[in-house]
Amino acid sequence: MYKQGQFQCVSFHASKILGDTQGGAILHDNAEADEWLRRARFDGRTEGVAPEDDRIDMLGWHCYLSPDVAARLLWKLSVLPEHNTDLPNSDYPDLSTFQIFRQ
Numbered sequence: 001m002y003k004q005g006q007f008q009c010v011s012f013h014a015s016k017i018l019g020d021t022q023g024g025a026i027l028h029d030n031a032e033a034d035e036w037l038r039r040a041r042f043d044g045r046t047e048g049v050a051p052e053d054d055r056i057d058m059l060g061w062h063c064y065l066s067p068d069v070a071a072r073l074l075w076k077l078s079v080l081p082e083h084n085t086d087l088p089n090s091d092y093p094d095l096s097t098f099q100i101f102r103q
Contacts, residue, residue, distance in 0.1 A: 002027045012073055017084050020072050023065045 002008055007030075012023040026037060036058075038047060044060030045051060065073075095101050 004029055007033070012069070015087070017087060018073060018076055018080060020069050020076070023069050023073070025065075 006028070008027045010018075010025045010027060012018060012020050012025075014021060028034070039045065039058060040060045041063045042060060043062050044056050044058045046054050
């Protein structure tokens, strides 16, 4: 569940409840961060601006979510129950015990 004012990362790895072949998302409500994150995931470029017309002044990564994967995830999300049982992960530590996650 997203909490206002926080950043929450979500993975769409195939082993997850809402999983597919690739992808993830960062849930947040910060307009300044949104602008930076959108450029960062698009090779540092401005979405919708041709590379020859863009002023690229930051490094970025090539990690946008492809339309076919996004469509499948939306379909899967539409049929998921509101509450899901946690997936078994016996070798993964309980992150709530780490100080950084108790803020």
